[in-house]
Amino acid sequence: MDTELIQILREYDSPELGFQDRDLSKPYLEKYWLDINEFNSFWHFVKNKIFNPDSKDLPELMFNKGFGLLAQKAGILFTKEEYYALQKCMKAAGDQFFVIIENKRTLHSIRSNHIRLRFNYPVNTTWNELCNDNEEHLTAEISSYDLLINPQKHFFVFGDSGKWGKYTANAYDYTPLNIIGFKPELSSIFREQFKQQEDEQEEIREWLPQEYKALIKF
Numbered sequence: 001m002d003t004e005l006i007q008i009l010r011e012y013d014s015p016e017l018g019f020q021d022r023d024l025s026k027p028y029l030e031k032y033w034l035d036i037n038e039f040n041s042f043w044h045f046v047k048n049k050i051f052n053p054d055s056k057d058l059p060e061l062m063f064n065k066g067f068g069l070l071a072q073k074a075g076i077l078f079t080k081e082e083y084y085a086l087q088k089c090m091k092a093a094g095d096q097f098f099v100i101i102e103n104k105r106t107l108h109s110i111r112s113n114h115i116r117l118r119f120n121y122p123v124n125t126t127w128n129e130l131c132n133d134n135e136e137h138l139t140a141e142i143s144s145y146d147l148l149i150n151p152q153k154h155f156f157v158f159g160d161s162g163k164w165g166k167y168t169a170n171a172y173d174y175t176p177l178n179i180i181g182f183k184p185e186l187s188s189i190f191r192e193q194f195k196q197q198e199d200e201q202e203e204i205r206e207w208l209p210q211e212y213k214a215l216i217k218f
Contacts, residue, residue, distance in 0.1 A: 002035045008115040028132045034099055034120040042160075043099055043120075050158050050165040050181065057107040057154060058177060059209030062167045067181035069216045070194055071204050074168050074176035075151055080127045085193035086157075086166070089182070090123045092189045095159030097122055103154040108171045123159070151176070164190070175207035179216075 009026060034043065047053075055062050063069060077100070078086070090098055102116035121130070151170050158165035164182040182190045196204070201218040208216060 002033065002037070004036060004115050004118075005029065005033045008033075011115070024132055032119045032121055034101070034118040036118075038120070039099075039101075039118065043101075046160060046162045047101070047156060047158060047165075049162045051156060051167070056105040057103065058167075058169045058172045058179070059211055061211050061215075062179060063165065063181040066183070067165075068184060068187050068190070069212065070180050070190065070218075071208060071212065071216050072178040072180070072194065072196070073200075073204060073207075074170050074172070074178045076170065077153075077155055077157075077168050078130075082194075083127055083130065087123065089164060089186065089189050089193055090159050090161075093159055093161040093163045093186055095123045095161045095163075098157065098159040101156045103156060106154040106169075106171070108154070108169065108173065117153075117155075177204075177207060179212070 009029060050064060050067070051062055052064050098121055100117070100119045102118065104116050153170055155168045156165065157168065163186055167179045170176045180190060180194065196218065205213070205218070
């Protein structure tokens with residue numbers, strides 16, 4: 001078994017957690033954890049096709065050249081609506097699986113000795129499954145809280161097609177941002193699924209790091 005999974009399972013065995021939280025967290029981690037060997041043999045290369053391996057965090061340019069970009073407010077990884085919008089885009093891209101990987105090199109979120117989260121999901125994973133069948137209790141100290149709504153974490157999200165990616169910077173100053181990148185052939189579906197009102201576009205434009213202002217078209 002992946003040594004990092006063993007370690008994180010031990011963390012979730014902490015007596016500080018209630019039995020319910022432990023019982024919810026451990027099966028989720030065992031089911032969806034991305035093994036380090038699989039990451040190194042496949043996903044690492046896909047990640048480097050999408051994201052600039054020399055960039056650590058915003059305000060640096062996180063995506064390689066050749067990707068169209070759009071931006072959203074962050075603070076959480078997904079809402080239910082955003083997840084299903086992304087799922088439509090993933091299916092259009094031909095993905096079979098997607099991964100969510102916590103950024104180890106972030107410049108802004110709180111430093112800790114905890115294992116950084118790393119998960120692998122089939123593209124047809126439902127919102128309820130992503131939430132660990134526990135949507136109404138996401139404020140509990142369980143894996144789905146740390147993954148979905150913890151405001152101190154930054155994540156890479158991408159699929160096995162290598163045609164798109166999402167970088168979530170929840171703790172980026174006072175202006176948390178999602179930056180989504182996609183290959184030109186996926187531009188229409190991403191822009192359709194993540195369409196924004198004009199007032200929201202203006203606010204996000206003000207939030208963008210200078211390096212992104214010329215690259216992101218609303």
